Amino acid sequence: MFAKILVAIDSSPMGKTIFDKALxxxxxxxxxxxxxxxxxxxxxxxxxxxxxxxxxxGLNSKALEIYQQQYKEFENQGLKLLQILADQAISAGISTExxxxxxxxxxxxxxxxxxxxxxxxxxxxxxxSGINELILGSVSNYVLHHACxxxxxxxxxVEKESDAEIKQAIISST
Numbered sequence: 666m667f668a669k670i671l672v673a674i675d676s677s678p679m680g681k682t683i684f685d686k687a688l689x690x691x692x693x694x695x696x697x698x699x700x701x702x703x704x705x706x707x708x709x710x711x712x713x714x715x716x717x718x719x720x721x722x723g724l725n726s727k728a729l730e731i732y733q734q735q736y737k738e739f740e741n742q743g744l745k746l747l748q749i750l751a752d753q754a755i756s757a758g759i760s761t762e763x764x765x766x767x768x769x770x771x772x773x774x775x776x777x778x779x780x781x782x783x784x785x786x787x788x789x790x791x792x793x794s795g796i797n798e799l800i801l802g803s804v805s806n807y808v809l810h811h812a813c814x815x816x817x818x819x820x821x822x823v824e825k826e827s828d829a830e831i832k833q834a835i836i837s838s839t
Contacts, residue, residue: 673788700763771807
């Protein structure tokens with residue numbers, strides 16, 4: 666069925682859910698997994714205070730140093746996450762590798778899927794809509810329309826405010 670599953674992981678709480686679904690699928694099909702984390706501003710990478718001295722003459726070296734330090738921490742957090750998840754998959758008997766790339770998430774996912782010859786991409790959906798989707802775009806939408814293989818989109822379950830209030834009331838009354 667599937668021989669190679671590319672799993673797009675981000676640092677959101679949903680990342681673990683996406684991984685768990687992909688791991689279950691890999692176990693049932695005997696597929697190899699590639700875990701991918703894309704370093705992008707959409708995933709919480711610190712925004713630079715400036716893009717370079719040629720554009721912003723007021724850039725001081727201390728601000729640039731702080732940004733570089735924050736970026737390195739962000740990069741290391743992503744690698745740690747990938748290593749932990751890869752170790753879990755390998756412990757479960759799944760051949761797993763990982764990659765952390767820079768760039769536009771949708772394009773990066775599609776490019777790696779093509780180059781790695783993935784049969785399936787497993788990714789999440791944040792549920793952006795309206796103006797947020799228009800401005801920020803939708804990575805899952807991009808991948809669905811440009812991927813070279815099948816795509817499984819794990820839906821982010823957004824709890825309705827009224828449901829949360831009812832649950833809280835039940836918990837409080839017990």
